[in-house]
Amino acid sequence: MPEGPELHLASLYVNKMCNGVVFTGAVRKSEVSKNPDVPFICEAYRITAxxxxxxxxxxxxxxxxxxxxxxxxxxxxxxxxxxxxxFGMSGYFRLTTEDELPKHAHLCFFSKETPCRVLSFVDVRRFGSWQPSGVWQPGRGPCIMFEYKSFRENVLSHLSDRAFDRPICEVLLNQKYFNGIGNYLRAEILFRLNIPPFVPARNVLEGLESEDFCDKEKPVKNDTNTKTSFITEESGDLLRLCHTVPLEVVNLGGKGYDPEKADYSEFEAWLQCYYVDGMKSIRDHNGRTMWFKGDPGPMAPKDSKSPKAKKRAKKEDDHDYTDEKKVSRSHSESTTKKTVTKQEIVTKTPKKGKDARPKEAKSKRQRENTRDVKTPQLGKKSMARRRKSSSAEPTAAGPQRRSGRVTRQNDK
DNA sequence: CGTCCACGTCTAC
DNA sequence: TAGACCTGGACGG
Incomplete structure (x- = not known):
């Protein structure tokens, strides 16, 4: 769940589910969690987020x-x-009955009802954290969704910061300036504006107005800075998209988060670039996979290894947004065929040479393999991602809608 | 069964 | 700029 939209949806979930619920007693932490105990005991209290x-x-x-x-x-x-x-990589909140407590629930709040219910912070990988009597982490910038004006000013008034020397795709993950942007959002945002991900951030940002005129009538910026303008009349500039694109996810229907829904098809259909077949991906300087289309830009890692275009999917009841069932993604349908026609370069999969695998996404592992930008592998696997059922139909046929990734028809 | 990958920070060298 | 920190799903063999 973890990018700005999911955290916000989590707060909406808590407020909705805990409205009217009275909690009682002590707050309990799992034995395995290394986070601090929460020294709060009360006969009757409410929870809001x-x-x-x-x-x-x-x-x-x-x-x-x-x-x-x-x-x-x-x-x-x-x-x-x-x-x-x-939330780390896997945190979320759930309100359940006591016997339906999710595995990996690490902090629990008990209701006063008889068959009591429990609001729990669930976090499979335990990268998440909490601070009792806490405050917003110092150093994190204004919220991209709900403090738009100060977020924008914070970025534009600090462009001399060396942090902006880096490629725009890496700067977008800097929470000091882009609090709420994560790996799928940076890909979706840059894709919308067709901005090469590895272009120096300052070049993309300098020239943007401190005020966001998009709200007002069409400002039609003077052509003074036509060179850099990655601005479109309807969508606005990069900073505005850092605000509006996350809000689109929040407005998808609340599904993004509610574990009960267990249906992320809408979210998946919303993705235009991240993990979408036909898009390219390379690891950035921090080992994180950057999804994009077209030119990677001048600061692209020279040796980038190409992450393989694998598949992923989860089981139905999972709540991650990565899964879904029906897939229908239309936009670039052609990729399949075009890749077939001229693709060849493609990156071969990084083979592993020796052992030692680094960590999360760190790039070090790279063995020799290819350094090219990866392109989706042709039909053979990339599209087949997860769904084994349908044989990969080669070109042919129907509407080529590439299922984007993970399609899971029903698994049986 | 082993490898690779994942929505993110943190902190040592 | 590497590792560390974790679990688990999808694949490949």
């Missing part, structure tokens, strides 16, 4: 009690407590 960029803050508010003395005597809270969460 808010999000900012890639963080969510839960507020535990004690309900008024008729007997303050009793409360003090038992060490119970009488003041609200904020807990600030970061």
């Amino acid at each position: 808010t999000s900012r960029g890639k963080e969510v803050r839960l507020t535990l508010t004690p309900m008024k009690s008729d007997d303050p003395k009793q409360r003090v005597k038992t060490g119970q809270a009488d003041q609200p407590m904020d807990i600030v969460f970061r």
Whole structure:
């Protein structure tokens, strides 16, 4: 769940599900979690949430009690407590019954009902974190979705920062300036404007107005800076898209997050570039996979290895946005065929030479393999990603809608 | 069964 | 700029 939209959807989920629910007792942490205990005990309290960029803050508010003395005597809270969460790669909130507690639930809040229910912070990989009596992490910039004006000013007033010496795709992951942007959003945003991902960030940003005139009538910027303008009348400039594209995900229908839905087809259909067949991908200088189309730009890693175009999918009940079932992605349909026609370069899969695999996405592993930008492998596997059922039909046929990745018809 | 990959930070060398 | 930190799904053999 973890980019700005998912964190915000998580806060909406908490507010919706916990509305009217009274929680009680102590907050319990799993044995395995290395995060801090939450020293909050209260006979009756409520839980609300808010999000900012890639963080969510839960507020535990004690309900008024008729007997303050009793409360003090038992060490119970009488003041609200904020807990600030970061979701890592796999965090999310769930409200369930006690016996349906998700595996990997690491922090639990119990309701006062008889068959009690539990609001839990679930995090399979445990990269997530929380801070009791916490505050928004210092150093993270304004929220790209809900503090747009200050987000924009923060970026434009610090363009001399050396952080902007880097390629735009890497700067977009810098939470000091782009709090809420993550790996799929940077790909979708740059794709919309056709900006090569490895172009120096400052070159792309300098020249943008401090004020966002898009709201106003068409400003039609003077042609003073026509050279760099990756600005389109309808979509606006890069900073505006850092605001609007995430909001599109929030407005997809709330599915993005609600685990109950377990249907991410809408989200998948929304993706135009990230993990989409036909798009290219290379690892950036931090080992993260950058998805894009066309020219990678001058600062592209020279040795980039091409991550293989694999597949992924999850099981139905999973809540990740990566899965889905029906896939229907239309846009570039042609890739299949065009790749076939001229592709050849393609990157071969990085073979592994020796052992030692680095870590997450770190690039070090690279063995020799190819350095080219990867292009999707042809029909053979890239499209077949996960779905084994349908044989990869070669060109032919129908509507070429490349299923984007992961398609899963029903698995049986 | 082993390899590769994943929506993100953190912190040592 | 590397590793570390983790679990698990999809594949390949």
